[in-house]
Amino acid sequence: MQRPPAVTAKIRAAxxxxxxxxxxxxxxxxxxxxxxxYDPVILNDWANAVDAARIARQISDPDYRVLVAEAGGEIIGFAMAVLSKHELKALYTRPNPIGGLGRALLSEIEYLAFQATPYLVCEASLNAEGFYKANGYAEEGRNDRVSRSGVISRVVWMKKHRPNINPR
Ligand SMILES: CC(C)(COP(=O)(O)OP(=O)(O)OC[C@H]1O[C@@H](n2cnc3c(N)ncnc32)[C@H](O)[C@@H]1OP(=O)(O)O)[C@@H](O)C(=O)NCCC(=O)NCCS
Structure with missing residues (x-):
């Protein structure tokens, strides 16, 4: 019996x-x-914190780099960096059969961002802390983030310096 073809993702600019x-x-x-x-109040607040108009503005802002990962004609992940703030602003992958999608998106957005900034910081959620550590980010500190609607959640500030050797 033939194995089904492996599912792969294509990463492109949003x-x-x-x-x-x-x-x-x-x-x-x-x-x-x-x-x-996180508890349900925090999750709901976080899940609903932005709207499509804001994301569309960020995509068209020259200070932003926004990438999406597509598979089977659907967007299954995205990454966003803000160059002037040296910040990895967002990295999200929905549940999917492709292993390593978060890492692949992170690698691509870093490639773009590190052309303009010597380091990146990110406000990591507690669930993502291990992922970022495994990808070269170090903890800078922890604090309680207050959302626009006043919901408080614990986050970890993390930082990664541009690697000296760029393989591309
Ligand atoms: C964080 C996130 C983007 C990671 O993406 P992903 O597609 O799940 O991760 P990957 O499959 O690329 O994982 C790559 C490696 O990191 C590891 N890893 C993933 N999540 C991890 C975690 N929470 N802790 C420790 N290691 C983790 C994986 O085991 C894998 O290592 P391996 O190849 O040696 O097995 C994704 O889980 C996500 O969208 N989370 C919800 C949103 C979020 O928290 N985003 C970050 C906001 S700051």
Whole structure:
């Protein structure tokens, strides 16, 4: 019997029309993957914290780099960096059969961002801390983040310096 073809993802720059799909991925990723570390009030607040108009503005902002991962014609992950803030602003993958999607997206967004900034910081959620550590980020400190609607959640500030050797 033949093995089914492996599912692979294509990573590309986001366009304005992707905003609604990005929003769905963000919401699904939060509700599925952060449930181990945060209570429902925090999860709902986080999942609903942004809207498609804001994401569309970020996609068209030259200070931002936004990538999406697509498989089978659907967006299954995205990553966002803000160059002037040296910040990895978002990294989300919805549950999917492709191993290593988060790492692949992170690697691509770092490749773009490190052309413009010598380091990246990120406000990591507790569920993502191990993932970032495994990908070269070190803890800078912890604090209680207060959302626009006043919900408090514990986060970890992490930082990664641009590697000296760029393999590409
Ligand atoms: C964090 C996130 C983007 C990681 O993406 P992912 O597609 O699940 O991760 P990958 O499959 O690329 O994992 C790559 C490696 O990191 C490891 N890893 C993943 N999540 C981890 C975690 N929470 N702790 C420790 N290691 C982790 C994996 O085991 C894998 O290592 P391996 O190849 O040696 O097995 C994803 O889980 C997510 O969307 N989470 C919800 C949203 C979120 O918290 N985003 C970060 C906001 S700051």
């Amino acid at each position: 366009v304005g029309n992707d905003a609604a799909d990005i929003l769905l991925v963000r919401r699904e990723a939060v509700l599925a993957k952060a449930v181990s570390h």
